[in-house]
Amino acid sequence: MKALDDMWQDVPVASFEDLAGARRRLMDGMRTRRRVLTAPRLLVAAGVAAAAVAAPLIAGGGTPAYAVTENPDGTITVVLNEMRDPEGLRADLLAAGVTADVSFLAPRTRCADPRFEGTDPSYGSPGPTGALRTGVERWRSFQATQVVDVHEIRIRPEFIRPGETLVLEFRDNRNAQRPWTLGAWLARAGSPVKPCTPVPDPA
Amino acid sequence: MTTTREVVAADDATLIGRSLHEPEIFAVLFDRHAPLLHRYVTRRLGPGEAEDVVADTFLAAFQSRGAYDRGRPDARPWLYGIASNMIGRRRRAETGLYRAYLRSGVHPGEIAGARVEDGVNTLAVNRPLARALLRLKRADRDVLLLVAWAGLTYQEVADALAIPPGTVASRLNRARAQIRQSLGEGERP
Known part of the structure; x- marks a missing residue:
């Protein structure tokens, strides 16, 4: 019916801006629900000695792919049991106050670079040079993220400045003793992080 | 390799299934269907209600x-079915919009920009149409506009509104007949 078609054509498809408010409401609603679901796990964690960080995170019934815990000292613990659901991990880190980009990589691959501009020379550095060794002690990319156990990293938000993105690239090692290798860097504020394109990396 | 790449190719049912364990996946469904749903709601209720709906x-x-x-x-049938319920709760907004149409001939969403130049045509075509849409029973209007504007098939409308396909056909025939009759009236001197 042409009259109806004409009437329809008068209204353009919604733009990104038109939809931003509705999308934000959906994301907020989803996050609220997710927080409610994860709260019992956090309560269990809080009831156990703070030093025993790994055990309580898995005590929520079944083993989750990952667990994100905000610690009383302001740091964030991430236990990674399985390399799946990078978007979920990213969203949970965001809920904990850390803007992150998470990629899970197959063995012998890495993300093609450069994906972003780093806050320090650690990203794209050619190898273990003297500068890199010195940088380990003072570059914020290293200070912001530490691997503290076989399945566990600790994030220290005090070293992440507003607008920066914590970029985490986990590579599967297929090895129970050393399940993954982590590349962790800070992307400069204003530098968007491109999606990860896996490429072969024999190293 | 990444979730993003996987979900781009996944159908809606797969995304919904995955979202049970990975709630954020549901945002992909929003990005996929919200632009046209927003347009549909804007057409039915005006831009002021679209974001909320x-x-x-x-x-x-x-x-x-x-x-x-x-x-x-x-x-889509599932989403447009839910949206139809939401629109139904705002019946006054919808009928108010058609009444505004009858007064001014202009949709609130068309006031800005180039649409002003088309105002004469909009007035000529849409006033009788607005009157016809206003006169339709709500159930008939839902069926007609889900077909005409949302582009759903008979079966999809049946799924969306949880009614038999035969009922879709009868409501659609009735609505179209009324529209034709009203437009015919509008063309009379």
């Missing part, structure tokens, strides 16, 4: 996604 629709869908029939790869 779209947000309410997707939130309601998110909360009830566990009951989604994953044998249906396309989620």
Whole structure:
């Protein structure tokens, strides 16, 4: 019916801006629900000695792919049991106050670079040079993220400045003793992080 | 390799299934269907209501996604069914819009920009149409506009509104007949 078609054509498809408010409401609603679901796990964690960080995170019934815990000292613990659901991990880190980009990589691959501009020379550095060794002690990319156990990293938000993105690239090692290798860097504020394109990396 | 790449190719039912364990996946469904749903709601209720209805629709869908029939790869009938209920709750806004049309001949969404130049045509064509849409029973209007504007098939409308396909056909025939009759009246001197 042409009259109806004409009437329809008068209204353009919604733009990104038109939809931003509705999308934000959906994301907020989803996050609220997710927080409610994860709260019992956090309560269990809080009831156990703070030093025993790994055990309580898995005590929520079944083993989750990952667990994100905000610690009383302001740091964030991430236990990674399985390399799946990078978007979920990213969203949970965001809920904990850390803007992150998470990629899970197959063995012998890495993300093609450069994906972003780093806050320090650690990203794209050619190898273990003297500068890199010195940088380990003072570059914020290293200070912001530490691997503290076989399945566990600790994030220290005090070293992440507003607008920066914590970029985490986990590579599967297929090895129970050393399940993954982590590349962790800070992307400069204003530098968007491109999606990860896996490429072969024999190293 | 990444989740992003996987979900781009996944059908709606797969995304909804995955969102049970990975809630954020549901945002992909929003990005896929919200632009046209927003347009549909804008056309029916005006731009002032569209954001709320779209947000309410997707939130309601998110909360009830566990009951989604994953044998249906396309989620549009489900989403437009929820949206139709939301629109139904705002019947006054919809009928108010058609009445505004009858007064001015201009949709609030068309006031800005180039549409002003087309105002004469809009007035000529849409006033009788607005009057006809205003006169339709709500159930008939839902069926007609889901077909004409949302582009759903008879079966999809039946799924969306939880009515038999035969009822879709009879409501559609009735609505079209009334529209034709009203437009004919509008063309009379």
